[in-house]
Amino acid sequence: MAEVKQEKMATRQAYGKALVEIGAENKNLVVMDADLSKSTMTAEFAKAYPERFFNMGIAEQNLYAAACGLALSGKVVCASTFAMFAAGRAFEIIRNSIGYTHANVKVCATHAGITVGEDGASHQTFEDIALMRTIPGMVVVNPSDGASAKVLLKQVIEMDGPAYVRLGRAAVPMFYDESAASELKLGKGSCLREGKDLTIIATGIMVNEAMIAAEELAAKGIDARVIDMHTIKPLDEEIIVKAASEAGAIVTAEEHSVIGGLGSAVAEVVVKKCPVKMAMVGQQDTFGESGKPDELKAKYGMTAADIVAAAESLR
Secondary structure, rough: OOOOOOOEEOOHHHHHHHHHHHHHHHHOOOEEOOOEEEEEEHHHHHHHHHHHHEEOOOHHHHHHHHHHHHHHOOEEEEEEEEEEHHHHHHHHHHHHHHHHHHOOOHHHHHHHHOHHHOOOOOOOOOOOOOOOOHHOOOOEEOOOOOOHHHHHHHHHHHHHOEEEOOOOOOOOOOOOHHOOOOEEEEOOOOOEEEEOEEEEEEEOOHHHHHHHHHHOOOOHHOOOOEOOOEEOOOOOOOHHHHHHHHHOEEEEEEEEEEOOOHHHHHHHHHHHHOOOOEEEEEOOOOOOOOOHHHHHHHHOOOOOHHHHHHHOOOO
């Protein structure tokens, strides 16, 4: 039998398509970029609605300051650049101008994590979730695939206030179909697989790896629950406590540093409400390097095999 190839799409590509669709209905939506519109895929919105698109040039701090001004004037703004430039270079502006005023700006940052690949260590952002979740009132969202990215982006645009949406460069498997993705809700984790022996809580592209790992663990006689924690903030504490109490040990999986990201957020809940053994799969306090995305994921320990190993270590 011929192998059935799973459709792939980068979450940044889904973002570009979703902006055009949402922009047709929401005439108040403004999109901004910092001279990277072909890479962030906001160029599609610029072509469809040029009067509502602003290229601010290679000036990320100015991008987010201007986005704040437009939002405080009544617009809904999606402002994009690479995650390193948004969370890194423009952090102070996002904190003081957007966060402090609770401006209706959606920081939609692309090219996050190790799967930036050939762009190398300078552009592989492992700190962005940690930084953004410290800003009071900032919603932090990390979709796992193209279908979930479109659904969650629409909800982010409909909500009032600032949000950080993390998007990737590389094409990844389309994990959700349209029907399943439509059930996703901001702030509510999604239990994709029940299990009684341990729980894997994953975010972003690691959700697909978690499901693969769960199958491999099942073959070893380990029944793993899998949760897609697409919203890092506000975190769904209820689903975490339920998993900890019912399925014991927890493995977190993220394409981000294990310091300050999903693993840290889950641990903060577990230690206060239901202490259990934990292991964290993610970038282990190191920089990355230039290379093919899949090879880098393997080298830096962000694959299904690494989740399996982490789960077995807790037995």
